[in-house]
Amino acid sequence: MLHSHEERVLNGLLNAVSDRQQLLANNLTNVSTPGYVRQDMDFNDVLRDLKNSNSHKSVDKMIEDATFRDQNQKPSYENELAEMSKNQLHYVLLTRINGHIYKHLEESTQSGRAA
Numbered sequence: 077m078l079h080s081h082e083e084r085v086l087n088g089l090l091n092a093v094s095d096r097q098q099l100l101a102n103n104l105t106n107v108s109t110p111g112y113v114r115q116d117m118d119f120n121d122v123l124r125d126l127k128n129s130n131s132h133k134s135v136d137k138m139i140e141d142a143t144f145r146d147q148n149q150k151p152s153y154e155n156e157l158a159e160m161s162k163n164q165l166h167y168v169l170l171t172r173i174n175g176h177i178y179k180h181l182e183e184s185t186q187s188g189r190a191a
Contacts, residue, residue: 085126086174088135092122093167095139100160103151114146116159119166 096117106112121142125131133141149155 083177084135085123086170086177088122088126088138089119090167090170090174091135092117092119092139092142093163093170095143096163097160097167099143100156100163104153104156104160107151107153107156112151114149114151116144116146118142118144 096119099115099117103112103114103116117139119142122138125133125138125141126135131138
């Protein structure tokens, strides 16, 4: 369980959410910077790579490959804050899933012991 494919996917997504939050914060910081090009990440690409059990790419490489510069969209306060809020919800969901997994793992190791 501790080194399962599902754990790799979950931890990879947590890393991607964290990295995306940094990209969005950087976009927000540079809203007024002339010539700044917005950056973002495609979670579908990260998830597809993580789900591919034959992939030998590191999680960092998967995240790097999914990061892109959006030449067609300037960053705006409204858009970046909305994307940061959505990203935060992804983080909360993933950490709750992770917590439940470890709670069940702890419970299973405690079963059978005398109280």
